[in-house]
Amino acid sequence: MARASVRRERLDRGIKVRTSGIYAITGWKEITYLVIPRLVLIVGLLLLPLVVTNLYWQRVISIVAIYALLALSFDFLTHFVGLVSLGGAFFVGVGGYLAALLNTQFGLSPLFSIPLATIGGAVFCTLLIMPCLPLRGVYFSIVTLMYPLLAARIIEALNIFGGTDGILGVAGFPNRWVEQYSLIAIILLALFGLRRFVNMDIGLVFRAVKDNDQAVKASGLSITLYKTMAVFISSGLACLAGAYLVHIYMWAGISTLALDFSIIPIAATVIGGGGTLVGPVLGSFILVPISELLRAFGTLRIVFYSLILMAFIVFRSEGLMVYGQRKYHQFEKWIKV
Amino acid sequence: MSSEPLLEVRDISKSFGGIQALAGVSFQVFPGDIFGIIGPNGSGKTTLVNSITGFVHVNSGHVLFKGRDITNRPPHKIADLGVTRTFQIMRPYYSLPAYKNLIIPLFSPRARRTGGWRGGGKLGDRDTVAIDILEEIGFERDSQVPYKMASTLPTGYLKRMELARCLALRPELILCDEVFSGLSMSEIASMIPLLERLQLEGITLIMIEHRLKELFRVANRVMVLNFGQKLCEGLPEAVMADEKVKEAYLGSEDLSDYV
Amino acid sequence: MEILIYGTVNSVSLALMALGFTLVYGISGLPNFAHGALYVITGFIVWTLMRTLGLPYLWAIPLALIAIGLIGAAIYYFILIRVRGMATSEIIASYAIGLAILEGLRWGGFKGLTYTLPVFIEGSWELGGVMVDYQRILVVVIGVVVMALLWLFTHFNRIGLALRGMAQDERAAMMLGIDSDRMAVVAMGLGSMLAGLAAIVLLPLGNIVVEAGYNVLIMAIAVCIVGGLGSWVGAVLAAFVIGFAQILTVVYVESHFQIVVALLAIIVTLILKPSGLFGRQKELEERV
Numbered sequence: 093m094a095r096a097s098v099r100r101e102r103l104d105r106g107i108k109v110r111t112s113g114i115y116a117i118t119g120w121k122e123i124t125y126l127v128i129p130r131l132v133l134i135v136g137l138l139l140l141p142l143v144v145t146n147l148y149w150q151r152v153i154s155i156v157a158i159y160a161l162l163a164l165s166f167d168f169l170t171h172f173v174g175l176v177s178l179g180g181a182f183f184v185g186v187g188g189y190l191a192a193l194l195n196t197q198f199g200l201s202p203l204f205s206i207p208l209a210t211i212g213g214a215v216f217c218t219l220l221i222m223p224c225l226p227l228r229g230v231y232f233s234i235v236t237l238m239y240p241l242l243a244a245r246i247i248e249a250l251n252i253f254g255g256t257d258g259i260l261g262v263a264g265f266p267n268r269w270v271e272q273y274s275l276i277a278i279i280l281l282a283l284f285g286l287r288r289f290v291n292m293d294i295g296l297v298f299r300a301v302k303d304n305d306q307a308v309k310a311s312g313l314s315i316t317l318y319k320t321m322a323v324f325i326s327s328g329l330a331c332l333a334g335a336y337l338v339h340i341y342m343w344a345g346i347s348t349l350a351l352d353f354s355i356i357p358i359a360a361t362v363i364g365g366g367g368t369l370v371g372p373v374l375g376s377f378i379l380v381p382i383s384e385l386l387r388a389f390g391t392l393r394i395v396f397y398s399l400i401l402m403a404f405i406v407f408r409s410e411g412l413m414v415y416g417q418r419k420y421h422q423f424e425k426w427i428k429v
Numbered sequence: 430m431s432s433e434p435l436l437e438v439r440d441i442s443k444s445f446g447g448i449q450a451l452a453g454v455s456f457q458v459f460p461g462d463i464f465g466i467i468g469p470n471g472s473g474k475t476t477l478v479n480s481i482t483g484f485v486h487v488n489s490g491h492v493l494f495k496g497r498d499i500t501n502r503p504p505h506k507i508a509d510l511g512v513t514r515t516f517q518i519m520r521p522y523y524s525l526p527a528y529k530n531l532i533i534p535l536f537s538p539r540a541r542r543t544g545g546w547r548g549g550g551k552l553g554d555r556d557t558v559a560i561d562i563l564e565e566i567g568f569e570r571d572s573q574v575p576y577k578m579a580s581t582l583p584t585g586y587l588k589r590m591e592l593a594r595c596l597a598l599r600p601e602l603i604l605c606d607e608v609f610s611g612l613s614m615s616e617i618a619s620m621i622p623l624l625e626r627l628q629l630e631g632i633t634l635i636m637i638e639h640r641l642k643e644l645f646r647v648a649n650r651v652m653v654l655n656f657g658q659k660l661c662e663g664l665p666e667a668v669m670a671d672e673k674v675k676e677a678y679l680g681s682e683d684l685s686d687y688v
Numbered sequence: 689m690e691i692l693i694y695g696t697v698n699s700v701s702l703a704l705m706a707l708g709f710t711l712v713y714g715i716s717g718l719p720n721f722a723h724g725a726l727y728v729i730t731g732f733i734v735w736t737l738m739r740t741l742g743l744p745y746l747w748a749i750p751l752a753l754i755a756i757g758l759i760g761a762a763i764y765y766f767i768l769i770r771v772r773g774m775a776t777s778e779i780i781a782s783y784a785i786g787l788a789i790l791e792g793l794r795w796g797g798f799k800g801l802t803y804t805l806p807v808f809i810e811g812s813w814e815l816g817g818v819m820v821d822y823q824r825i826l827v828v829v830i831g832v833v834v835m836a837l838l839w840l841f842t843h844f845n846r847i848g849l850a851l852r853g854m855a856q857d858e859r860a861a862m863m864l865g866i867d868s869d870r871m872a873v874v875a876m877g878l879g880s881m882l883a884g885l886a887a888i889v890l891l892p893l894g895n896i897v898v899e900a901g902y903n904v905l906i907m908a909i910a911v912c913i914v915g916g917l918g919s920w921v922g923a924v925l926a927a928f929v930i931g932f933a934q935i936l937t938v939v940y941v942e943s944h945f946q947i948v949v950a951l952l953a954i955i956v957t958l959i960l961k962p963s964g965l966f967g968r969q970k971e972l973e974e975r976v
Contacts, residue, residue, distance in 0.1 A: 176776040178783060223958035230917075231962070233779045234719060234909055235954070241906055242951045249944040293532050293555055300522045300533045307520040310482070312508035312537035312598055355787065358780060391791040398788035405781045406770045 097429040102422045129420070133370065134280060141272040149381075150268060154340050156380040157275040158333045162357040163364070163372030164282055165329040171367035172290050173322040174302030175229060179236035180330055180357050185243055185349035187213040187331025192259040192344035202263055206335040213331030218324045225319045237354075244349045258345025262338050275336060279373065282329060287369055298322055351394060356383065359401040365411025374413055433496070435460045435633050436512070436602060441480055441490030441500075443473075443657075450476040451657040453490070458602075463624070463634045465644045465665070468654035469678055474637045475517060477654070478604050482514045483507040494602070509539045513595035514604040517637075519587045521579035527568070528575040530590060531559035534597035543599040559597075566593045567623065585616045592623070602633045609640040617643050645669075653677065690818050691935055697824045699931025700831035701890055705904050706911035706923045707838070708882030714855040714918035716872035718768060718778050722786035723883055724905030728793060730756045730884035731896040734805060745806065753884050760880025765873050772872065786905070794898040805892045827889050834885065835924065851875055855918065910950040914957045916964025925965055929953070 111122045144150055162180050169175050191209035194200045200208070220239065224231040247253055254260070265271040289295045297318055300308050305315050334353075338344040356379055357372065364375025379397070386393035404411075434457035443451040450473045458464045466474055479485035481492050483504040492500045499507050508514075522530050534540060535555045564570045566589045574586065582590070588608050595603045609617050617640070624634060624647055638644040645651070645665040652662040655677040661668055668674055705727070712720045730752050737748040763785060771777040812821040841848035853861040854871050862868050886904070894900070911930060915922030930953050934946045957964060 170776070176779060178779065220955075223955065224962065227958075227962050228775075230719060230775055230779070231913075231958075233776065234913065235958070237721065237783065238906060238909060238951075238954065241902055242947065245903075245906075245947045246951065249947055251944075293536055296522075296525060296529055296532045297536050299524065303522045303524060304520045306484070306504075307516065307522070307594070308533060309484075309504040310508055310514055310516070311534035311594060312505050312513075312539045313533065314503070314505045351787065351791075355784075362780075389795070391795045394791040395788045395795065398784040398791070402767065402781050402784035402788070405777050405784070406767055 098426045099429050100424055101427050102418070102424050104422050108421045137276050137280065138273075140276070141269065150272075151340075152381060152384050154268075154272055154275060154336075155384070156376055157272070157279055158337055158340075159353075159356050159360060159376040159380050160279050160373045161275075161282060161329055161333040162353060163360040163376045164279070164286065164369060165326045165333075166357040167361045167366055167369055167372040168286055168290075168329075169322060169326040170361070172295070172302060173298045173319065173326075174305075175319065175322065176233045177236045177326070178233050178358075179238070179240045179354055181240035181349045181351060181353035182236065182243060183213065183217050183327045183330030184334035184337065184353045185240060186217055186327075187334030188338040188344045188348040189253055189259070189334075190216075190331070191335035192262045192338045193253070195262050195339075196259055202265060202339045206332065206339065209335035210328050210332040213334065214324050214328035217327035217331065218320060221323050221327075222316075222320055225323070226316050240349045240351075240354060244346050247346055247349075254345065256346060258343055258348075259338075260343055262342045262344060264339055264342045271336075271340060278332070283369055283373060290369075352383070355394065355397055355401065356380065359397045359404075361411075362401055362404045363411060365413030365415070365417075368411070368413045368417070371411050371413030375411075378412075432459075434458060434493075435462075435495060436481070436635070437491075437493040438477075438481065439491045439493070441477075441487045441492065443476055443480055443485060443487045449657050451480065451487070454654070454657070454659050455490075456652050456659065456662060458633060458635060460601075460633055461628065461631065462650060463628055463636060463648045465648035465651040466635065466637045466654060467639070467641060467644065467651060468660075471656075472654040472677075473657040474654055475606060476657075478514055478606050478635075478637060481507075482512060482604060505537075508598060509537070511539070511598070511601035512604070513598055513600040513602070515588075515591035515595060515606050515608055517606040517610070519584075519591060521582070521587055521590055523578070523580040525579060526576050527579050527582060527586070527590060528556065528559040528563055530579055531562055531593055531597050532556070534594050535559060537598060539598050562593050562597055563590075566590070566596070567619065584611045585613075588612060588620070589623075596627075600632060602635065603627070605634060605636045605638075607637055607639065609638055609643055621647055641669075691932075691939060693818055693820055694824075695932040695935040697820075697827055698935050699928040700828045701886075702907055702911050702931050703924050703927035704827075704831050704834065704882070704886040704889065706908040706915070706927055707834070707920065708879040708886065709908040710912045710915070710918060710920055710923040711838075711882065712875055712879035713912065714920065715851050715875035716764075716772070716854075716868075717775075717858075718764075718772075718782060718872070718876070719909075719917075720876070720879060721779065721783040721905065722763065722789065723879070723908055724901035724903070725786040725789035725793075726756055726760055726880045726883040727887045727904045728896065728898060728901035729759070729789060730887040731805060731891045731900075732793065734888060734891075735896060749888055752888065753881050756884035757877040757881040760883075761873050761877035764876035768876075769869060769872070772869070786901075790898050790901045793901075804895050805888075823892055827893075830885075830889050834882070838920070847871075847874065851878075906947075907950060910954050912964075914953050914964055916966040919964065919966035922964055922966030926953075 107122065107125050110118070111126050117123060140153055141150070144153060162184065165183070166177060166180060169177050187209045190213050191205045194205040194208055195202070221232070221235065224235045248256055290299060297308065297313060301315050301318055308315050334348065338348065356376070360375030360379050361372040362375070363379065364373065365371025383393050383397070386396060436458040438454060438456050440453050440455050441451055442449070442453055454477060466477065468474055476485060480487045483499070483502050483506070486501045490500070491498055494510060494512055497510075499510065499512070522533070532555050535558060560570065560575055563575045568575050568586065568589070574582070579587070579590070588611070592603070592605070592608065608620065612620070621643070628634060636644060636648060648665055650663065651665045651668045653660040653668055653671075653674045660673050660677060661671045709720060709723045712718055733752040733755055734748045737743045737751060738745060743751070767785065768778065768781055771781050812819050813825065842852045843849070850861065850866045850871055851874065853864065853866060854868055858868055891900070911923055911926045914930060915924070915926030930949065933953065934949045937945045937949050
């Protein structure tokens with residue numbers, strides 16, 4: 093039987109080993125190896141508004157940034173705490189409507205309406221989700237799925253908050269530089285902040301809740317408390333995105349609760365690589381421009397992401413970022429068994 | 430040995446659907462005891478642990494810890510009082526290194542209140558305390574072992590980590606759910622001094638076990654469960670000789686063949 | 689009296705919508721978020737069979753039911769079974785499929801025209817001083833018949849018993865030789881047929897619109913949460929609770945508030961008794 097008895101072996105690259113721990117600063121090559129990916133990301137993001145000149149695509153940058161925040165929020169909650177939120181649109185809607193109301197009813201400028209909408213929205217969303225936190229994860233997903241659908245229908249049926257017309261006349265940003273650079277700054281802060289956070293002691297507790305909540309309970313910690321904190325953080329990020337959104341479009345309406353805001357972050361995370369925090373951001377940068385291109389096809393674009401999402405989930409791709417990281421850090425070769 | 434029981438279980442019963450897992454079980458554990466609970470498979474031992482520690486709600490009866498009723502309270506509150514447990518099916522946090530696993534119990538309110546593992550006072554860096562605890566438990570400090578991913582550790586180490594998880598909370602009582610299972614004779618032999626040392630430090634142990642010989646070396650009192658009911662309780666030798674116990678385990682064979 | 693009649697009609701409608709969902713969840717553990725999609729597709733299938741192929745109504749109905757049962761089973765067999773057991777993946781995958789179908793229909797299907805299915809029997813009847821149209825009476829009749837048949841099926845038919853066994857304890861059922869994967873496919877087929885049946889009976893009361901898909905999904909989930917996920921009895925009871933609450937709201941408050949009732953029902957349930965009326969979520973605590 094001449095069956096090929098080889099297997100694939102993956103080894104860390106030499107330079108990866110040489111850069112672990114304190115050894116990272118022993119030489120320029122090592123420092124470059126570590127710094128380059130992060131540098132590329134930061135510089136790339138910062139240069140983006142300058143480089144893109146087409147007006148239409150400039151607007152797209154802002155939208156991509158919004159989705160990147162949503163994807164971060166989703167990835168954090170799903171892969172670091174174990175709660176799968178199917179209703180990101182709800183948080184966007186809450187943050188958006190709240191900011192719009194603060195702006196139009198109370199005359200607060202975006203400088204104030206956005207932070208207030210973020211915190212207020214986070215409190216509201218967390219309160220609404222809290223009842224299902226002691227239960228199994230499935231309930232969380234079901235409840236988060238329902239909320240945006242219900243909210244849209246209630247707004248429409250009761251004709252509150254402007255009903256189907258929405259809230260008009262929301263203030264915009266002074267110029268697009270403020271708009272885009274503040275967004276990019278927030279993304280970078282959120283990204284690196286969350287990365288730091290999940291490795292801190294408290295972040296480990298969150299990850300433990302995902303791995304093994306019974307053991308966390310047995311260690312004297314209330315998982316409901318930590319899940320609540322995680323939902324607060326995650327919904328805060330998403331409400332922030334929603335608040336920005338209404339100031340960009342200068343309008344808040346039922347479409348602020350659109351399915352896109354629930355689905356695209358999930359697809360972006362799955363495609364970009366769940367659990368890496370960078371992957372979802374990357375995924376948004378890929379997916380959102382495509383979705384803009386597909387706008388001409390109407391709701392077909394949702395079909396498109398749904399199918400891609402399904403394919404990825406079912407065939408269990410690890411995502412681009414994870415693949416990329418693997419290639420960067422390791423090399424493969426076939427060896428004989 | 431004080432005369433006030435540390436843990437008192439009064440007449441607890443629990444049924445799952447049609448199955449009566451526990452039927453009117455009562456016993457007392459005193460401070461400094463190593464109390465063994467034995468019984469054939471399916472006798473309700475793990476359900477008993479779950480009931481005491483709040484993972485399962487009992488249908489009737491009471492559990493009292495230091496005189497306080499802790500029946501059906503949430504598990505984390507019970508752990509917070511100093512009643513800890515290990516899991517029979519081990520539950521490390523797979524994606525974290527071994528010593529990071531201990532950060533979680535060290536993060537709990539109880540650990541913060543009781544000032545960590547040794548030496549009282551404020552907790553310094555949790556990482557350091559975690560490594561210290563692992564060393565007490567038997568992980569070699571200077572080796573790579575504490576830093577390995579929990580998913581790669583062998584059973585012996587994982588069992589010890591379960592105990593470490595409890596110790597990080599500075600407990601008064603540890604319910605050990607089959608800590609000896611899956612270990613070799615030599616591994617058990619090295620665990621026993623650890624358990625005895627815990628007893629010396631004032632921690633009371635309740636040990637659910639199948640390995641009777643090893644258990645009887647440390648336990649000072651033993652209780653036998655069968656089909657959710659208490660058959661008998663007392664000194665290990667006395668329990669061994671009890672007819673009902675022999676019948677429950679073996680039919681009518683002589684139990685002393687096994688010890 | 690009006691309240692009683694319309695309350696019953698509404699409740700049975702909700703029960704019909706929810707039964708398919710709770711059946712699939714109870715047996716295979718899958719929260720089938722494509723439930724609403726299956727509902728709407730059945731409507732379109734019947735319509736197509738009648739208009740495009742010219743089949744009489746009486747033929748179109750059973751054919752459509754068989755078709756949707758097969759479609760549902762196929763979706764499960766080819767796609768969802770691959771993620772069986774992984775709760776979050778199941779949810780995302782079935783949601784994605786549901787969305788793809790619904791939005792695909794919205795884009796590609798039948799734009800610009802109003803699509804309706806004819807009622808079974810024209811006219812109405814006076815019942816206790818209230819005029820009720822026959823279709824609504826039929827809803828109740830068919831609903832009750834379906835529930836009775838389901839009960840008989842799961843208590844006396846071999847496959848039905850197998851399904852019930854799986855719902856109670858999957859491992860025990862497997863030990864008794866029941867192929868849980870195959871049963872899960874059957875369950876999905878059955879659940880899809882129930883969704884289709886609900887569509888066939890309820891769609892004649894309105895138009896066939898994609899929005900109905902989302903509404904059915906929302907109501908089915910609301911009913912199942914209140915009744916307890918996986919409990920058939922609970923779903924029926926919850927359907928009546930919500931159904932009557934909604935009609936009372938229409939009469940005493942305002943008809944637009946109906947949907948708020950659903951939301952409130954969910955929140956109240958989650959706060960008071962999260963596992964629902966008959967929920968088996970005690971499993972939650974016994975997961976050790």
